[in-house]
Amino acid sequence: MKILVCISNVPDTTTKITFTNDNTEFNTAGVQYIVNPYDEIALSRAIELTEGGKGTVTVINVGEAGNDPTIRKALAIGADDAVRVNAAPRDAYFVSKQIAEYAKDKDFDIILTGRESIDYNGNQVAAMVGEFLDIPSISIIKKLDFDGATATIEREIEGGKEVVTVSGKFIASCAEGVAEPKIPNMRGIMSARTKPLAVVDAVSIEEVTKVAKYETPAPRGAVKLVPAEETEELINLLHSEAKVI
């Protein structure tokens, strides 16, 4: 079994998000980068499914050389090899095209991504790659079992879940529940240095989006504190002032 896991290089979750250049660029100064937490879940499940010689896990990232430490982290967690498509990741459409282009003749049984990257929050890549490759895509999955021929998947829906099966190649985006994120051990960290990391060129594709500007949420006014013994006053405020109940 061959599994491809798509990983994104994102700012650490504790990052305070600021922008430069008249709010047109994300301020990367002092930012720590990590493997996107949802992609770590996808990677961890891929490793579980292939453990014991049952298959191999390749990770792919679209980005520039600065992403290599994040890719090595994925190798340390347990991927067998890695590919970096050498280009700035313009948007999900561009990234998906690159992943599809790489994967189209490699015969991966399963392709996994995280449910979304925590920077652009798109949840676009899995379904776009699925469309470029003309294979089924299942978004925001909570559980993934694979018996070698058929995958049984739980997908989140509003107020519940849906159980689907898929036979043949597919791509899915993983949310919490699919696997516990694995933490690299010392042997993993040592071996990650020598595992193969191939660099391939990007293919061109039409531009469909670009970010014109960023905004940060407007600050709220000062909090209005209500004494703990006056809960009815809080209800009054929510009813008459905020008008939400």
Place this chain on the structure above:
Amino acid sequence: MSVLVYVEQAEGKFKKSVFEAVSYAKAIADQQSTNLTAISIGDVADGELKELGKYGASKVLNVSVDQLKTFVNQAYASVIASAAEKESADIVVLSNSFSGKGLAPRIAVKLKAGLADGAVELPKIDGGKFEVKKTAFSGKAFAITQLTSPNKIIALNPNAFGVKENATDVAIENFSADVKQSDLGTVIKDIVRATDKISLPDAELVVSAGRGLKGPENWGMIEELAGLLGAATACSKPVSDADWRPHSEHVGQTGIAISPNLYIAIGISGAIQHLAGVSSSKVIVVINKDPEAPFFKVADYGIVGDAFEVVPKLIEALKAHKG
């Protein structure tokens, strides 16, 4: 040129978020001085389809074929894209729901269209530029995204625009779709819906609790408060990590991002990752015994006090308020 909105049905009914997407799509159609067409896939009665006219759809394409009774995103995307082509719709609007998130990217590739998902406002159209404000960095920022392609797809966040009535004469047409066998690769085996619960992403009111509750056995009062308000329940990451509550209730940067009208946070300190997922709530109430809890800095109303004393009193006050 026209606008097409996909109206997602669940068991033959449309939810509020669908009427919101229709209201939003109608406003875009008005911006463009064109008409709004809706497309529905699955078994929906004519009476329910006619409801879409209330919010501004002048035509509804009804796709009712056996193979598409239940959601298969590959096949649904093909049908919606072919409807967009037939209707010469250059803008397609969907709800940014779980299914919408699976569909919109596939339609975008089919139509070579730019996709703005998590849209929170009407597009700004200025001198040929088409800009959509969408959430980014898990609620810590917004990205003003330009859709530079001729075709455009927008997935609207729930509770971002509101439902706006706009009574329009609506015509219902059957839309025949050729379904390719290769588009039916996924097979639904089971659908489990907790019908007594309010779905968190759509909820207008949310009651959320954190580690301050000390253990899963203390959630009774949270559920009682939520029940009285008609609110959904949510929790912080440490709570779902400890399996006190299901992952589907975890809101925050690595959980789900929500934007209800009212978010009540009980015993949650307000770590930056949690705030990211809830900061676009319209009104935030924080109940915490620590006056220094960072959550108070982003709250509209607060009570400094022990949750075990404040919440029961709040429940009593709410009962009295409701009479």
